[in-house]
Amino acid sequence: MSATIEKVSIIISKGSLEGIYPGLIMANGARMEGIEANVFFTFFGLDAINRAKHEHVRVATVGNPGLHLATWAGAIPGVSALVTRQLAREMEKLDIPPIPEFVEMIADSGAGLYACKASVDLFKLSGEDFIPQVRDIITVGEFYGQAAGGEIIFT
Amino acid sequence: MNTVTLAGATVEVDAEGFLVQPEQWNERMAEEIARANGIEALTDRHWQVISFMRNTYLQTGSAPSVRSLGKTSGVPIKELYELFPKGPSKLAAKIGGIPKPRGCI
Numbered sequence: 001m002s003a004t005i006e007k008v009s010i011i012i013s014k015g016s017l018e019g020i021y022p023g024l025i026m027a028n029g030a031r032m033e034g035i036e037a038n039v040f041f042t043f044f045g046l047d048a049i050n051r052a053k054h055e056h057v058r059v060a061t062v063g064n065p066g067l068h069l070a071t072w073a074g075a076i077p078g079v080s081a082l083v084t085r086q087l088a089r090e091m092e093k094l095d096i097p098p099i100p101e102f103v104e105m106i107a108d109s110g111a112g113l114y115a116c117k118a119s120v121d122l123f124k125l126s127g128e129d130f131i132p133q134v135r136d137i138i139t140v141g142e143f144y145g146q147a148a149g150g151e152i153i154f155t
Numbered sequence: 156m157n158t159v160t161l162a163g164a165t166v167e168v169d170a171e172g173f174l175v176q177p178e179q180w181n182e183r184m185a186e187e188i189a190r191a192n193g194i195e196a197l198t199d200r201h202w203q204v205i206s207f208m209r210n211t212y213l214q215t216g217s218a219p220s221v222r223s224l225g226k227t228s229g230v231p232i233k234e235l236y237e238l239f240p241k242g243p244s245k246l247a248a249k250i251g252g253i254p255k256p257r258g259c260i
Contacts, residue, residue: 029259032221034241095220095260105222108232110240 007036007150009143014155015044016060017084017099023155024048024102031109036150039106040143042116046123049113049130054100058084100131107133112146114138161187173248173255177213180252188250193241197250201238204230208244209251218248218256 008030012023023039030037047053061067061074061083073079088098097105107113115130115137127137138146156167156175162183167175172188174180185205189197197205207228212218221244225232235243244256 025259028221031236032242032244034245095222095258097222097260105225105232108225108236109221110233110236 005030005035005151009038009040009147009150009152011040011042011152011154012045012048013043015047015057016064017057017087018059018064018066019155020045020048020057020099021096021102023153024099024106025096026153026155027106027111028102028109031106031111037106037109037111038114038146039111040114040116040138040146042119046115046119046125046130048099048103049115049134050125051129051131054103054131055098057099059087103131104133114143114146116140116143169255171249171255174252175254177209177253180209184252185250188252192246192249194239194246194250198238200230200234201247201250204228204235204238204243204247205251208247209253212248212251212253218244218253218258220244220256220258220260222260 008026010023010027012020014020027037027039041049047057058080061069061080062071064074067074067083096102103113113134115134117137117139120126120137127134157170158165159168159172162181164179166179166184169175186197189201194201204224207224208218219227221232221235224230224235224243230238239246248254248256
């Protein structure tokens with residue numbers, strides 16, 4: 001092992017369960033390896049740090065071919081909640097925390113959590129809407145400043 | 156397999172310097188491994204984590220995740236990263252003479 005990664009900045013842009021977890025796992029995994037990490041939440045990815053929504057993130061059961069579930073079946077009320085519960089149970093067995101706990105864990109690990117200003121304005125949100133671990137609401141330019149000298153991962 | 160000399164004894168290590176045979180480890184080696192990895196002195200709090208990691212590994216065959224370290228070792232996650240800035244589970248395993256944890260969480 002000669003080349004090493006010293007810093008990563010991860011963008012989470014989607015609000016489904018399967019859209020949010022990969023970025024969180026990458027961020028947490030980076031910190032576990034001693035790699036500096038920032039997480040930038042944008043668009044529906046903001047749900048992961050929204051105090052009213054972060055406990056209610058669900059698997060997309062419509063328009064998600066990976067589930068191999070007929071579109072009409074995925075649209076039945078309650079199916080999304082059911083699939084989400086099943087997945088959450090399986091994840092708990094693997095010691096993968098629920099999103100609110102996971103985000104807090106990542107903040108405690110020293111990673112910086114940031115909300116995207118354009119999305120915050122678009123959805124008419126403010127700092128009050130986010131969990132206290134969010135360090136700041138920043139512009140794209142400020143994000144690039146934070147990300148300087150490291151790798152950027154878009155999810 | 157590589158071998159290195161730690162605290163006067165020759166031990167087998169993997170490519171990243173983790174001990175291959177936990178029974179070859181002793182506490183004097185821990186201090187040496189810690190210094191080589193940027194931790195000048197091991198405090199009681201470091202030892203609490205290292206002992207917990209090592210005992211869990213010896214009892215169950217796998218090392219705890221950072222999440223369960225935070226919940227059950229008695230040292231919260233924030234402090235874990237202050238004690239082991241280069242990664243709590245990885246570094247505590249290395250210092251405690253057990254193989255590198257392979258969990259993703």
